[in-house]
Amino acid sequence: MSPNNTFDAIILGAGISGMSAAMHCIKQGKSPLLIESTANIGGRARSFEDRVSGDIIDNGQHVMMGCYASFFELIKEIGMMHKIHKQKYLTIPFHFTNGEKDLLFAKGFAGLHGSIGMALGMLRLNFLNGKDKRSMLLFALRLKLGICRPGSMTAMEFLLSEAQSGRLIELIWTPVILATMNGKPEEVSAKVFVTVLRLAFFGSGDASSLYIPQCGLSELFEPFEAWMNERGGKMLRSMGVSTIDIEHNQVKGVTLQDGTKLFSSSVITAIPPHALQKIIPDALNHSYFSELGHINYSPIVSLYLWFDKEFPEIQLSAIMDTKTQWIFKKTTKMQSAKSLLALTISAGDEIVGNSTEEIANLCAEEVRQCFPEMRGANVIHWKVIKEKSATVLIDPDTEERRPNQKSPVDGLVIAGDWTNTGLPATLEGAALSGKIAASLI
Numbered sequence: 466m467s468p469n470n471t472f473d474a475i476i477l478g479a480g481i482s483g484m485s486a487a488m489h490c491i492k493q494g495k496s497p498l499l500i501e502s503t504a505n506i507g508g509r510a511r512s513f514e515d516r517v518s519g520d521i522i523d524n525g526q527h528v529m530m531g532c533y534a535s536f537f538e539l540i541k542e543i544g545m546m547h548k549i550h551k552q553k554y555l556t557i558p559f560h561f562t563n564g565e566k567d568l569l570f571a572k573g574f575a576g577l578h579g580s581i582g583m584a585l586g587m588l589r590l591n592f593l594n595g596k597d598k599r600s601m602l603l604f605a606l607r608l609k610l611g612i613c614r615p616g617s618m619t620a621m622e623f624l625l626s627e628a629q630s631g632r633l634i635e636l637i638w639t640p641v642i643l644a645t646m647n648g649k650p651e652e653v654s655a656k657v658f659v660t661v662l663r664l665a666f667f668g669s670g671d672a673s674s675l676y677i678p679q680c681g682l683s684e685l686f687e688p689f690e691a692w693m694n695e696r697g698g699k700m701l702r703s704m705g706v707s708t709i710d711i712e713h714n715q716v717k718g719v720t721l722q723d724g725t726k727l728f729s730s731s732v733i734t735a736i737p738p739h740a741l742q743k744i745i746p747d748a749l750n751h752s753y754f755s756e757l758g759h760i761n762y763s764p765i766v767s768l769y770l771w772f773d774k775e776f777p778e779i780q781l782s783a784i785m786d787t788k789t790q791w792i793f794k795k796t797t798k799m800q801s802a803k804s805l806l807a808l809t810i811s812a813g814d815e816i817v818g819n820s821t822e823e824i825a826n827l828c829a830e831e832v833r834q835c836f837p838e839m840r841g842a843n844v845i846h847w848k849v850i851k852e853k854s855a856t857v858l859i860d861p862d863t864e865e866r867r868p869n870q871k872s873p874v875d876g877l878v879i880a881g882d883w884t885n886t887g888l889p890a891t892l893e894g895a896a897l898s899g900k901i902a903a904s905l906i
């Protein structure tokens with residue numbers, strides 16, 4: 466603590482947005498204090514040890530894309546890029562329950578890979594017919610030229626208005642929307658979906674390449690505290706903030722759960738909306754804060770399956786006609802296991818109420834159906850993780866009302882993946898919000 470408990474800036478929450486805000490404050494020459502209520506760093510992107518297998522697993526598989534500029538700025542700064550594997554070109558094997566498979570391989574030619582690679586990758590897909598390929602390419606061209614008008618539509622309304630067939634929506638756009646927006650096409654904002662397509666899938670260079678961490682997420686972010694300390698910043702773990710102190714519409718500092726008062730004329734909150742609502746003084750009767758209660762969340766169900774049989778040499782796969790959406794091959798230390806798979810179900814409202822055992826059985830059966838090599842494989846251990854409030858659901862209404870980082874209180878700035886960045890609630894949205902927040906104090 467500083468002798469008189471006064472800081473250049475106080476940042477609440479050591480998730481991605483808080484770390485990004487702290488990093489950018491330090492780059493501006495400030496010495497911030499970062500306060501985290503739990504013992505961990507990384508917030509909703511964290512890992513822990515599974516006691517039975519001894520394996521480190523994440524609270525849910527996280528994947529990044531080449532267009533994650535603000536997020537990678539953070540990872541590069543703390544020297545952890547070598548822990549993330551980059552696909553050279555977007556490569557996604559598709560597996561169907563009847564055992565059929567296909568491959569999206571977005572390699573271009575003559576060094577042109579971005580949108581050209583993506584267009585060629587789509588043309589090479591066997592499960593789409595010629596008509597679907599033509600309408601998809603025309604849509605991609607309209608996106609590239611910026612002549613699509615998503616307005617306040619849902620992604621589904623928008624895709625139909627762009628003459629995308631039911632098959633294209635089911636097999637191509639729904640998996641993209643679920644993976645990047647954690648919502649269903651009939652729920653999410655078309656405006657944000659168009660941004661995702663422009664930046665990631667039809668962006669330049671390697672924007673669409675997938676990046677997959679090769680270590681637990683907590684290990685990826687762990688060097689951050691030492692990085693901060695070496696540059697004059699400080700971190701306080703296992704201590705929540707109970708109130709933001711405000712006088713005459715100017716932030717004065719915060720009060721910790723143990724009653725300690727800390728002072729600063731610049732406070733950045735980098736915590737989810739429901740957590741922010743609890744620490745805003747009741748007297749602060751401003752619509753900016755009362756809106757927080759109207760934000761909806763969307764769940765992600767993740768599971769880990771340890772099998773007694775080797776899984777094919779595929780690092781990741783999109784599986785189709787199933788509740789499970791993605792499969793990632795992981796390594797395991799468990800002696801009796803031959804393979805470990807991480808599975809994800811985004812926007813999992815229909816399944817989140819099922820028992821963990823039901824979910825494990827259902828998903829294991831889907832793996833066996835999609836990979837004939839796995840038929841007869843037994844699950845020797847499983848772990849289901851339900852993140853009921855995984856991300857906010859960015860529907861057209863929420864997108865219109867997402868708060869800007871600058872709050873109506875002087876010196877109080879709000880970051881978080883849910884704030885207005887124009888991006889979905891992702892690692893990149895979180896990192897960008899932190900960067901914007903730091904630039905506002």
Ligand SMILES: Cc1cc2nc3c(=O)[nH]c(=O)nc-3n(C[C@H](O)[C@H](O)[C@H](O)COP(=O)(O)OP(=O)(O)OC[C@H]3O[C@@H](n4cnc5c(N)ncnc54)[C@H](O)[C@@H]3O)c2cc1C
Binds near residue numbers: 477502705852
């Ligand atoms: C299962 C799952 C899978 C996901 N997959 C992907 C993916 O593949 N790709 C992707 O880009 N994104 C993914 N995401 C989304 C991504 O994890 C989030 O967008 C991002 O981590 C949000 O970061 P944040 O800093 O905004 O918030 P958080 O991570 O929620 O951080 C907030 C922090 O504030 C702390 N806090 C709360 N209240 C207080 C208080 N009063 N005082 C002090 N500290 C407090 C919390 O403990 C927490 O550490 C996934 C999310 C989940 C849950």
